[in-house]
Amino acid sequence: MITGAARRVGCAIALELARAGCDIVVHYRHSSEQADQICEQIKNMGRRCITLQAELSDSSTWESLISETMQQLGRLDILVNNASTFLTNSPGTIQSFDVQQWEQMYRVNLLSAAALAHYAEPFLKANGIGKIINLCDIGSKRPWPKHLSYCVSKGALDTLTLGLAKAMAPIVQVNGVAPGIAEFPVEFSMETRSKLIDKVPLARAGTPDEVAKLVRYLIEHGDYITGQIIPIDGGRSLH
Ligand SMILES: NC(=O)c1ccc[n+]([C@@H]2O[C@H](COP(=O)([O-])OP(=O)(O)OC[C@H]3O[C@@H](n4cnc5c(N)ncnc54)[C@H](OP(=O)(O)O)[C@@H]3O)[C@@H](O)[C@H]2O)c1
Numbered sequence: 105m106i107t108g109a110a111r112r113v114g115c116a117i118a119l120e121l122a123r124a125g126c127d128i129v130v131h132y133r134h135s136s137e138q139a140d141q142i143c144e145q146i147k148n149m150g151r152r153c154i155t156l157q158a159e160l161s162d163s164s165t166w167e168s169l170i171s172e173t174m175q176q177l178g179r180l181d182i183l184v185n186n187a188s189t190f191l192t193n194s195p196g197t198i199q200s201f202d203v204q205q206w207e208q209m210y211r212v213n214l215l216s217a218a219a220l221a222h223y224a225e226p227f228l229k230a231n232g233i234g235k236i237i238n239l240c241d242i243g244s245k246r247p248w249p250k251h252l253s254y255c256v257s258k259g260a261l262d263t264l265t266l267g268l269a270k271a272m273a274p275i276v277q278v279n280g281v282a283p284g285i286a287e288f289p290v291e292f293s294m295e296t297r298s299k300l301i302d303k304v305p306l307a308r309a310g311t312p313d314e315v316a317k318l319v320r321y322l323i324e325h326g327d328y329i330t331g332q333i334i335p336i337d338g339g340r341s342l343h
Contacts, residue, residue, distance in 0.1 A: 105173055105180060107160065107220070108187025110135035113239065113286050115142055116312035117184055120320045126182065127152040129173050133159055133187070152177060160187055161211040166219035170227070180227040182323055185217035185261075186239045189254070192291040196253025206253045213257035214264065221268055225276070234276035235323050238265045239315075240333050242282045242341045262333055269331030277330040279322050284337025285309040305339030 106121070108114040110132035118128050119142070128146050132139035132155060139155040146153035154176050158165035173180050189212040196205055221236055228234025244262050247255035262280060269278040284304065288297050301309060318336050322329060335341045 105129035105131060105169070105182070105220075105224075106184040106186055107131040107216070108133070109184075110139035110142060110155075113283070113312040113315050114184075114186040116316040117186060117319050118142055118146065120313070120316035121182070121184075121323065122146040122149050122151045122153070124320050124324060125151070127177055129153075129177065129180075130155045131169060131187065132157055160216035161189075161208055163211070163215070163219065166216060167223050170220065170223040174227060179231060180224055181231055181233055182235045182237075183220055183224050183228065184237045184239070184319060185220060187216070188213050188239065190251070190289065191254070192289045195250040197250055198252055206256075209253045209257040210260070213254070214260045217261060218264055218268075221264075221272075221278075225272060228272070229275045232275055234272070235326070236268060236272070236276060236278040237319050237322055238278070238280045240265065240280040240282040242284050242335050242337050244282070245341065265333055266331050273330060277322075277326055279326060279329060279331070280333035281315060281318050281322070282333050282335045282337070283310060283315050284335065284340040286315045286336075287312050303340060303343060304337070305342060308338060310336060310338060 106114050106118045109118040109130040122128050130139045143153045143155050158169050241258040243255045244258040265280040
C-alpha cells in the first residue's frame with residue numbers, strides 16, 4: 105500500500121513497486137481520475153491493483169484502509185507512508201500560528217502513518233517479510249521558518265520511523281527516505297526553483313523516479329537495514 109499514490113512521487117513509487125512484482129493498493133484523497141489511470145497501468149503490467157479513497161486527517165479512515173486491503177487483496181507486506189500535506193499558500197509560520205493547520209499537519213503527516221503502521225502490523229508480520237517506508241524530508245533537520253508546522257510534523261515522523269524500527273523488529277524493517285527536491289510544488293516560481301537548485305551540490309533537482317528506486321532498493325535489498333532515514337537530496341544536507 106502506498107498512500108497518496110495517484111500523483112507525483114507516490115505514483116512513481118507505485119509504478120516502481122509494480123515493476124518489482126508487487127500487487128498495489130493506490131490510496132488517494134481527491135485525485136480519483138489519476139488513481140484509476142495508474143491502477144489500469146499497473147493491471148496492464150500483470151499485477152493486481154485496487155484504489156482506496158481516504159481523507160487521512162479523518163481518524164475513522166485509518167483502520168478501514170487496512171481492513172479493506174485485506175478483504176480485497178488478502179495480504180499486506182509493504183506500507184509506504186507517502187501522503188502528506190504541504191501548504192504552499194498558507195505557510196505554517198510561528199507568527200501566523202493557526203492551531204487547526206498544525207493539527208491538520210500532525211494528523212496527515214504523522215498520526216495517519218502511526219495508525220496505519222499499528223493496524224497493518226499483524227499483517228506485515230504474518231508472512232515474515234514486512235517493510236514500512238516513511239517519506240520523510242531533509243527539512244526536518246533544517247527547518248524552514250516559513251513551513252515550520254510541516255517541518256515539525258516531518259521531524260516527528262523521523263522519530264516515529266526510529267521508534268517503529270525498534271518496536272517491530274525483528275520481523276518488520278522500518279526506514280525513511282528523505283528527499284531534498286524530488287518534484288517542486290507546481291506553485292513554485294522559476295526564480296524560487298533556481299534559488300533552491302543553487303544550494304544543491306549536484307546542481308539539479310532530483311526526480312520522483314530516483315526516490316522510487318531508493319524505496320524499491322530498501323524493499324528488495326534492505327533486509328538488514330532498519331531505523332535509517334536516507335537523504336536523497338543531491339548533497340543538499342551537506343551544507
Ligand atoms: N516533492 C518533493 O520535492 C519532496 C521533498 C521532500 C519530501 N517530500 C515528501 O515526499 C512525499 C511525496 O511528495 P509529493 O510532493 O509527491 O507529495 P504531495 O504531492 O504534496 O502529496 C502527495 C499526496 O498526498 C495526498 N494527500 C494530501 N493531503 C491528504 C490528506 N489530508 N488525506 C489523504 N491524502 C492526502 C494527496 O492525494 P490526492 O492528490 O489524491 O488528494 C497528494 O497527491 C511527501 O511525504 C513529501 O513530504 C517530497
